[in-house]
Amino acid sequence: MSSQLPGPPGRPDPRRPRPTGIPRPVIAGLAVTLLVGALVALGLVAGDGPDGATAGSRTSGGPSAPSWSARAAARLAALPALRYTGTFTSNGRTVQAVLSVTRAGSAVGTLTMGGEQARLVTVDGATYLHGGPSFWAGATGPATRPEDFAGRWSKAPVTLLGFDPQDLLSPSAIARAVRGAPVTGSTGYVGDRLVHRVETRQGVYSVTLAEPHDLLQVEGASNARFAVTAVADAAPVLAELRRRVAALGGARDPGVGFDHGELTFVNCNENVSGCTLQLPVSVRAPLVAGEPAEAARAVLVATISADGRALGSCTGARSVEATGRAVLTCTVTSPGWRAWMRRARDTPGRHEYTAQARVIGEAVSPDRVRELLALVDRETPGS
Known part of the structure; x- marks a missing residue:
């Protein structure tokens, strides 16, 4: 005669016949359904956590809600x-x-x-x-x-x-x-x-x-x-x-410096039409040692004077390569210059005129404005 010990508590005895009524798969299905319902209820009670995700979403293993930083960034x-x-x-x-x-x-x-x-x-x-x-x-x-x-x-x-x-x-x-x-x-x-x-x-x-x-x-x-x-x-x-x-065409740049040579006159004596000035320049070495110099736009601003008064001014601009020199030029064609030169030609004697010039950096050339406006237009809705 043999004897068998009963199974662990709560586990059905395999020797006993299965109960009639609801099949086991349906019972398991009800258990799963109740479990999911419990998780949903837990999520509703817990509410939002400190990072904005619900406790229910974390417990269930589903995708968590975006954190506050992600929501703020999106906004x-x-x-x-x-x-x-x-x-x-x-x-x-x-x-x-x-x-x-x-x-x-x-x-x-x-x-x-x-x-x-x-x-x-x-x-x-x-x-x-x-x-x-x-x-x-x-x-x-x-x-x-x-x-x-x-x-x-x-x-x-x-x-x-x-x-x-x-x-x-x-x-x-x-x-x-x-x-x-x-x-x-x-x-x-x-x-x-x-x-x-x-x-x-x-x-x-x-x-x-x-x-x-x-x-x-x-x-x-x-x-x-x-x-x-x-x-x-x-x-x-x-x-x-x-x-x-x-309106940025010709905008100047106080952050760029230039070294220059001697200012000279070109085709000025007895020329009533105008007087041209020219000045060789190069980009000044960077203030920080070891940093490479960069190409820049330079503007020549010059004024011609005689008899203690200004006769006229002119400006001229061009690009200056970082490793080379360029010659800037501009021509004074003002009424003051033309009137003074006529008098000088008609009056015997020595007539002297002088010029002063300086070089200023140019930040935006007129051609560059079109490119900048195109960038602005890309920001405009519907453009």
Whole structure:
């Protein structure tokens, strides 16, 4: 006679016949259904976790919801422009800035320094300013002549801003920076609103913890701190951007220096039609040792004088290769020169005239404007 021990508790005895009624597959199916229902209920009770994913989605192993940083980045990337109001420091002076920056990083706005205001435009990664002599006296320092840049568009000196508007302030660049932010990290307050502080190589971006994760503040180099608002319609910004870019032909560059030879006269004596001046120049060696010199555009600005007064001025521009020299020329054809030369020819005796000249860097040639406008047009919807 043999005996068998019963199986583990809760397991059916294989010797007993199966119960009649509901087949085992249906029972298993009901069990699975109840299990899924329990998971769904758990998700509804748990709600959103700290990273924005639901507890139910994590428990079930399904795809998790995007983190707050991914949602914030997607929203920023979709914005056509952002508007900034704030300050930064330039050469120890506080500069007030009001800027509108497009998704691609083009910008229009104003800078105010020492009570003097200048208009600003940024396109293709370069920033240009249009201000008066007082503004440029503070912007360029004593090494340059403010009158060479005042009243015309000129490239912003590197030392003036201290940051790249495209890199620090464009919605697309900020979206990339925020997308890589950790799920949990530094937090703080902007006003009375709790924010994530996203610290990147460009700067610090303060994004609200609460949906829809608004960008409230940007901090960057040169003690820059800007309050931020979204621009829903970028059409006015792009229209103003195009107007300013169209006027950039001949914009000057205070950041480029030249060495020059002797100024000479060509075909001037007894020439009533005009007097040509020429000056050999080369690009000055970079201030930082070891950095290669770059080709540049040079503008000759010359004035002819006689009898204690200016007879006329002229300008001429051309490219100068980094490793070579070029000869700049321009011709004075003013009424003052023509009248003086007629009198000199008709009056016996010695008649002397002199000339003064200087060389200034040119940031944008007239031909380059068409290329810049094409870049602006690509930002315009429907273009």
